Amino acid sequence: MKRTARVSLVLMLVLALTVMSVQALPPGLQRMMERNQEQNQEETGYYGPGRELPPGLRGKGTPPGLEKQGLELPPGLIGREVLPPGIMMRFVDAMDNVSREYWEDQEADSITVEGPRYLAIPPEEVKEVQYRATVQNEHGRALSGLELEWELDNGYDGISIDQKGVLTVTDRVYGDAYPDEIKISAIYNDDLDGSLEVKLIEGTSVAVDNLKTLKDELDDDSDIIRLEADIRLDEPLVISRDVIIDGMGYKLTTHSNFKGWMITIEDDVEAVLENLVLDGGNRSALDGLVKVEDGASLDAMDNYLRNAPVGFGIWDEDDEDVEDLFLDQNRFSNVTEKVVFYD
Numbered sequence: 001m002k003r004t005a006r007v008s009l010v011l012m013l014v015l016a017l018t019v020m021s022v023q024a025l026p027p028g029l030q031r032m033m034e035r036n037q038e039q040n041q042e043e044t045g046y047y048g049p050g051r052e053l054p055p056g057l058r059g060k061g062t063p064p065g066l067e068k069q070g071l072e073l074p075p076g077l078i079g080r081e082v083l084p085p086g087i088m089m090r091f092v093d094a095m096d097n098v099s100r101e102y103w104e105d106q107e108a109d110s111i112t113v114e115g116p117r118y119l120a121i122p123p124e125e126v127k128e129v130q131y132r133a134t135v136q137n138e139h140g141r142a143l144s145g146l147e148l149e150w151e152l153d154n155g156y157d158g159i160s161i162d163q164k165g166v167l168t169v170t171d172r173v174y175g176d177a178y179p180d181e182i183k184i185s186a187i188y189n190d191d192l193d194g195s196l197e198v199k200l201i202e203g204t205s206v207a208v209d210n211l212k213t214l215k216d217e218l219d220d221d222s223d224i225i226r227l228e229a230d231i232r233l234d235e236p237l238v239i240s241r242d243v244i245i246d247g248m249g250y251k252l253t254t255h256s257n258f259k260g261w262m263i264t265i266e267d268d269v270e271a272v273l274e275n276l277v278l279d280g281g282n283r284s285a286l287d288g289l290v291k292v293e294d295g296a297s298l299d300a301m302d303n304y305l306r307n308a309p310v311g312f313g314i315w316d317e318d319d320e321d322v323e324d325l326f327l328d329q330n331r332f333s334n335v336t337e338k339v340v341f342y343d
Contacts, residue, residue: 108146109138111194113186115167117274117301118244119198120205120224124171131165133186133194146188153183153195169200201244218243227252227276236260239271247276247303258283261291261313270297280308282334288313289335300326306333315342 115131131150135143152161158172161184185195203223208214210231217225218239225243227250234255239245254262262278265271278289288310292298294317305311312326318341332338 107137108135108143108188108192110136111148111186111188111192112136113184113194113196115165115184115196115198116226116246116248117196117198118201118224118246118272119167119169120201120203120222121169122204123202126171127169129167129169131161131167131184131196133165135188135192149187149190151185151187153185156182167198233258233262237263238266239263239269240266242270244272244274245276246274249275249277251277251279253279254281254283254286256281256283257285259285259287261287262289262308264291265293265296265298267293267295270299272299272301273303274299274301275303277304277306278308279306282307288340291315292317301329303330304333305330305335305338307335309336310340311335311338313340313342317341 112134113131114134116129119127119129121127133148133150135146135148137143148165150161150163150165152159152167158170159168159182161167165186167184181197181199183195183197185193187193201223204221205224205226206217206220206222207226207228208217208231209227209229211233214225214227214231214237218237218241221241223244224246226246227248230251230253232253232255235258237252252262258281262280263273273290280286280289286308289305289308290298290300290312292312292314294315298312300312311330311332314322323339323341326339
């Protein structure tokens with residue numbers, strides 16, 4: 001009798017597990033799988049139930065990737081709205097492969113050249129700077145493994161670029177024909193190219209990786225300050241002289257007790273901010289990210305401003321051209337007022 005009871009209990013457990021696997025998962029686990037699937041969809045371009053197929057696959061029947069894997073449902077599962085997780089994942093994997101092939105097989109549509117837009121060139125010194133190019137298809141997906149040809153327009157003696165995108169500037173650049181701007185181009189297949197305008201400054205640059213060094217260099221006289229690490233501010237960063245700050249993609253953020261504007265450009269100063277992530281962290285006492293005082297001049301390009309009540313605050317210069325320039329050349333996320341003019 002006891003043996004029969006054990007066998008019955010085992011059968012009941014097996015049956016219960018089978019029903020769970022076929023019909024539904026516990027809510028918490030199911031939501032976790034949904035979140036993972038959503039993330040995979042964003043990263044791989046997966047198109048599945050409830051989402052349209054890419055244009056190239058519409059109206060063409062079963063995608064080849066599904067047929068190759070022999071994905072035929074057992075008769076008992078045909079027509080079910082909810083499939084067992086194991087079977088569902090097989091479809092997800094197959095569609096992932098089809099979608100990935102679709103995106104990666106597209107032809108090159110655009111090229112973006114990235115690197116410093118300003119170079120400080122000190123006399124009697126050789127300077128090498130790496131530039132990079134990204135080739136994208138018409139959907140904005142990066143394509144890899146393509147060979148590019150690098151060219152330098154407006155080139156002068158002493159300035160060159162190799163086929164790996166390394167720009168070299170030597171002291172021969174100085175002379176009667178000192179260039180103030182050059183254009184770097186990356187070309188694919190002789191008919192598609194991208195370029196970047198680069199300004200050359202006769203001066204010096206310095207790299208910083210902590211708050212103390214950043215403050216010290218702002219008090220010094222280097223023409224360009226480049227970030228080499230994320231930096232957290234404990235008080236407003238005041239720029240009181242002409243300078244270029246190249247964020248190199250790194251982030252300036254704030255401590256929890258921060259008050260005021262993150263960066264202030266003082267009167268009569270000409271400053272440049274580029275490739276910088278400014279994150280206010282939504283601090284309650286934060287006024288905004290960049291304050292441009294009356295009489296100051298700011299050129300801001302390719303910065304990413306986020307989590308703040310105000311992006312750029314401008315005093316006494318209600319100029320639509322300035323506003324449009326800031327909006328066109330920068331990205332914003334969770335910034336209540338991107339550009340505000342003050343009296």
